Amino acid sequence: MADDFSINHQKSTINNPPEPAAGPDLLSVADRLHSTAIHLLRRVRKQDAATGEGPARLSALSVLVFGGPKTLGELAAAEQVKPPTMSRIVAGLARSRLIEVTQDAKDARRMHIRATAKGTKLLQKGRQLRIAYLAHQLEQLRPQELSRLSEAVEILAELLQKWS
Amino acid sequence: MADDFSINHQKSTINNPPEPAAGPDLLSVADRLHSTAIHLLRRVRKQDAATGEGPARLSALSVLVFGGPKTLGELAAAEQVKPPTMSRIVAGLARSRLIEVTQDAKDARRMHIRATAKGTKLLQKGRQLRIAYLAHQLEQLRPQELSRLSEAVEILAELLQKWS
DNA sequence: CCAAATTAGTTAGCATAGCTAACTATATTC
DNA sequence: GAATATAGTTAGCTATGCTAACTAATTTGG
Numbered sequence: 001m002a003d004d005f006s007i008n009h010q011k012s013t014i015n016n017p018p019e020p021a022a023g024p025d026l027l028s029v030a031d032r033l034h035s036t037a038i039h040l041l042r043r044v045r046k047q048d049a050a051t052g053e054g055p056a057r058l059s060a061l062s063v064l065v066f067g068g069p070k071t072l073g074e075l076a077a078a079e080q081v082k083p084p085t086m087s088r089i090v091a092g093l094a095r096s097r098l099i100e101v102t103q104d105a106k107d108a109r110r111m112h113i114r115a116t117a118k119g120t121k122l123l124q125k126g127r128q129l130r131i132a133y134l135a136h137q138l139e140q141l142r143p144q145e146l147s148r149l150s151e152a153v154e155i156l157a158e159l160l161q162k163w164s
Numbered sequence: 165m166a167d168d169f170s171i172n173h174q175k176s177t178i179n180n181p182p183e184p185a186a187g188p189d190l191l192s193v194a195d196r197l198h199s200t201a202i203h204l205l206r207r208v209r210k211q212d213a214a215t216g217e218g219p220a221r222l223s224a225l226s227v228l229v230f231g232g233p234k235t236l237g238e239l240a241a242a243e244q245v246k247p248p249t250m251s252r253i254v255a256g257l258a259r260s261r262l263i264e265v266t267q268d269a270k271d272a273r274r275m276h277i278r279a280t281a282k283g284t285k286l287l288q289k290g291r292q293l294r295i296a297y298l299a300h301q302l303e304q305l306r307p308q309e310l311s312r313l314s315e316a317v318e319i320l321a322e323l324l325q326k327w328s
Numbered sequence: 329c330c331a332a333a334t335t336a337g338t339t340a341g342c343a344t345a346g347c348t349a350a351c352t353a354t355a356t357t358c
Numbered sequence: 359g360a361a362t363a364t365a366g367t368t369a370g371c372t373a374t375g376c377t378a379a380c381t382a383a384t385t386t387g388g
Contacts (some may be wrong), residue, residue: 030298031312034208036321037201044198054373072223085375109336110381134194137327150193151178152316155309157200163207163301218344249346251367273354273365
């Protein structure tokens with residue numbers, strides 16, 4: 001979050017379809033997809049602020065809540081962040097009593113990090129806010145549109161899992 | 165993100181459909197949509213780093229390139245950021261010669277900010293990298309899936325425009 | 329069995345990005 | 359012309375990301 005990303009404020013005019021009538025071309029779908037994802041998250045983002053924790057912390061906490069206890073290195077890998085960054089995020093979460101850190105019995109270098117009840121509760125609260133907001137906006141869609149959107153999200157989610 | 169957001173690492177188990185057989189329920193679509201958007205952008209994000217400018221700068225530059233010259237206040241509003249934040253972003257872009265700042269002839273308080281040729285070129289380069297990456301990944305979809313995804317993205321983009 | 333290499337995490341220090349509060353300078357209003 | 363409003367900046371805080379250099383613990387290999 002600080003994260004944000006560059007935006008394309010138009011439909012793709014550069015890179016036009018090489019084959020005109022062969023359905024949507026890859027490049028413009030990619031372009032629109034990117035732009036749309038950015039704008040979607042920008043809206044949703046503000047709901048998360050209500051939890052009082054920053055986005056990186058909420059995200060790490062979420063990994064712990066839904067994925068179970070992890071070592072610092074595992075958490076860093078899951079969040080695609082370097083260890084020093086995760087070290088600080090973990091310190092912040094621990095200070096707020098949202099996680100609990102214990103030593104590994106076998107390997108004194110390792111730490112086990114788990115969400116506390118307080119952490120789980122906070123995360124759920126944030127999720128409720130965010131999802132409620134999104135769901136409220138989606139209410140404006142016609143049933144058929146919602147159905148199509150749902151289908152597409154699943155297609156995309158499945159595709160994402162296949163990427164490295 | 166620095167940016168980033170909390171993730172839901174499961175399908176919606178809380179808030180199950182109130183009406184079982186009436187198509188996808190709002191809450192789980194909202195949940196999956198959010199999670200998918202996050203993961204999508206996490207992947208794409210790294211491509212942008214190749215430009216050498218941070219995400220906030222690229223995004224502001226993009227507004228200038230595609231939306232034409234703006235005052236600082238307009239830029240801040242477009243980016244949903246406070247003026248002091250935009251002030252620093254503009255300073256950074258100007259230092260890299262990606263934008264050009266001139267005074268308003270009528271009102272000495274105002275500034276006009278426009279992208280330079282260098283700025284436009286940099287942005288296009290970043291866009292090429294990012295979109296090429298995405299498009300490459302989308303190639304793995306079957307034509308029908310791509311078509312559905314495209315449709316859904318347009319539905320969503322239209323919906324987003326209606327939000328405040 | 330001990331020295332070297334590897335692994336886990338931390339510390340220090342840098343840059344970006346967000347904010348609020350307080351400021352300067354210019355325009356507008358009364 | 360004095361009070362007010364508007365446009366941006368400055369100062370200072372927090373959070374997030376990084377790399378480089380460090381400590382401590384474990385593993386490996388001779």
